[in-house]
Amino acid sequence: MLRRNRAFQRLFLAYAMSTLGDWFDMMAVSVLIGYVWNADPLVMALVPLTFAVPGLLFGQVAGVFADRFSKLKLLIMSDVVSAGLTVALMFAPNVWVLLVLLTVRSCAGTFHYPAQNALTRLIVAEEDLLRATSLNGMVNQIGKVLGPIVGAALVAVFTPQACMLVNAISFGLSTIVLLTVGKVEERKAAEQIDPGSEPMVEAKPSFWESWKGGWKVLAGNRVVLNWLVFGLVASISLQLGDFQFPVVFREYDASRTDLFGYAVAAIGIGSVISIALLGRLKEVKRYGWLYGGGFLLLGLLFGATGLMRPGLPWWLFLVIALVGGIGNGLTMTGTNYVLQKEVPQDAIGRVSGIVNSLFSVVMIVSPLSGGFLVRSLGAGVTFQGIGAFLMAMGLLGFVIERVWMSGRKGQKASGPVHLDS
Numbered sequence: 001m002l003r004r005n006r007a008f009q010r011l012f013l014a015y016a017m018s019t020l021g022d023w024f025d026m027m028a029v030s031v032l033i034g035y036v037w038n039a040d041p042l043v044m045a046l047v048p049l050t051f052a053v054p055g056l057l058f059g060q061v062a063g064v065f066a067d068r069f070s071k072l073k074l075l076i077m078s079d080v081v082s083a084g085l086t087v088a089l090m091f092a093p094n095v096w097v098l099l100v101l102l103t104v105r106s107c108a109g110t111f112h113y114p115a116q117n118a119l120t121r122l123i124v125a126e127e128d129l130l131r132a133t134s135l136n137g138m139v140n141q142i143g144k145v146l147g148p149i150v151g152a153a154l155v156a157v158f159t160p161q162a163c164m165l166v167n168a169i170s171f172g173l174s175t176i177v178l179l180t181v182g183k184v185e186e187r188k189a190a191e192q193i194d195p196g197s198e199p200m201v202e203a204k205p206s207f208w209e210s211w212k213g214g215w216k217v218l219a220g221n222r223v224v225l226n227w228l229v230f231g232l233v234a235s236i237s238l239q240l241g242d243f244q245f246p247v248v249f250r251e252y253d254a255s256r257t258d259l260f261g262y263a264v265a266a267i268g269i270g271s272v273i274s275i276a277l278l279g280r281l282k283e284v285k286r287y288g289w290l291y292g293g294g295f296l297l298l299g300l301l302f303g304a305t306g307l308m309r310p311g312l313p314w315w316l317f318l319v320i321a322l323v324g325g326i327g328n329g330l331t332m333t334g335t336n337y338v339l340q341k342e343v344p345q346d347a348i349g350r351v352s353g354i355v356n357s358l359f360s361v362v363m364i365v366s367p368l369s370g371g372f373l374v375r376s377l378g379a380g381v382t383f384q385g386i387g388a389f390l391m392a393m394g395l396l397g398f399v400i401e402r403v404w405m406s407g408r409k410g411q412k413a414s415g416p417v418h419l420d421s
Contacts, residue, residue: 007123007184008132014174015116016139018079021170023147024154025086028163029102031155037095048243048367050102055360058110063353064210066114067346070185071122074115076178081108083171090161090168113356118349121340123184127282133336134279137329138272145268149261214350223342224351226400227287231335232358234295234393239366240373241302241386247379249317252308259314263321267301270325271332278333290334292397295390297327303387306380 029047033039066074085105092098116136124132154162205213218224249260284290301324308317343351373382 005124005128007181008120010177010181011116011119011123012132012135012139014075014079014177015136017170017177018082018112018174019139020143020147021167021174023143024151024163024170025089025167027147027151027155028160028167029089029098032160033095033098036160039095043095043099045368045371046099047102049364050099051106052360052363054103054106054110055356056364057357058107059114059355059357059360060211060214060350060353062111063114063214063350063356064207065111066118066349066353067214068204068207068210071115071119071349072178072181072185074111075119076175078108078112078115079171079175079178081105083168083175086164086168086171090164110356114349114352117336117339117352118345119185121343121345121348124340126341129340130281130283130333130337131279133333133340134275137275137333137336138279140332141268141271141275141325141329145265145272149265152261210350214347214354217344217347218351218354221342223287224338227291227334227338228355228358230291230393230397230400231331232362234291234331234390235359235362236366237386237389237393238298238302239362240370241383242370243367244370244374244379244382245305247374248305248308248383251379252310252317253314256314259317263317266318266321267325267328270322270327271329272325274326274329275333278329284334284337287334287338288397288400290330290337292394294327294330294332294334294394295397296394298324298331299327299387299390299392299394300324301327301387302383302390306383306385306387 033047034044082105085101085108089098089101089105092101120132120136121129151163154166218228245263246260249256249263253259278284301320304320305317308320339348339352339355370382377385
């Protein structure tokens, strides 16, 4: 696919550069706040909020921008601003300035997701969407494996600022690559014009009308709406325990500080395996199998982790993590593929922005709630409960496959949806 589509090839290369750099950056921020400045645990808990709150506040605005304006220019502007703010992070004098800079940079990054999705849908043929989605997901998971390892080595030899510099450079290189994509949006627009017809000038809808149009598309698309409700409910449970894994590992063996890192790498490897296998397919028609299978395996990850006790072989964690990673790859690919496949091309930016903002709410509320649950019930009981719920959601995904398919047929039969009316 990459050999046949030069525009996507460059878009993918730019995405790979910025994504890999992000994982270096996350290592640097964690070390700087946790080890260099010895920040309070409550301050550490604010770090995820610097990523989630901007998505909640500006996700839908970014989605409207992605559909109304040049997607490529939005990506370039996002990378340029992110590069500058990453350089500023290197000179942050204290943790509070760092948190402010991270929040502002996340605001710029919020525009990247819907613009990336919208541009991908524009330049990739429908039969290649699954491969494109799989490639993007694979890069993210490879970054999750390599970023912490290489980033930790850089921090050990140099300083956390060295990792930040790598990320700033990656944003700069991504910008340069995006500048070579060319006027692909103009060419695609010209291809859709009938040479024999009179050019028509249509009134551009207002920002408010565009925003309402995005919600109208989402509410009128049964397939995407089913997925969104299902994914949100499952993610609420998933995020309750996602940030509490270090507690489980600490209770298992407080001296094995490396075990958590190995488990994260195993999850990344499992995700790469499942995404690579999905990438060999031309199309996925049964979304219930993606979500059902994915959440079932993630439920096994949480449930089995909650059952781990001191004295059991440590390598069981890695086996469990590998299986859970396969489930993670299924759900992550399913999320992006459903958006690319089922949402009309001229609304994908807005719908992506809406989805981003809704999942940002989950990212804010669930981790805090999970902390209270672990403190009250204990990590083992909490993880077992999360695992049981996710496995039930996974089985439900298989059961309601008929709902997904009937919705899909109804949507295809109903014809196109008018967006901005």
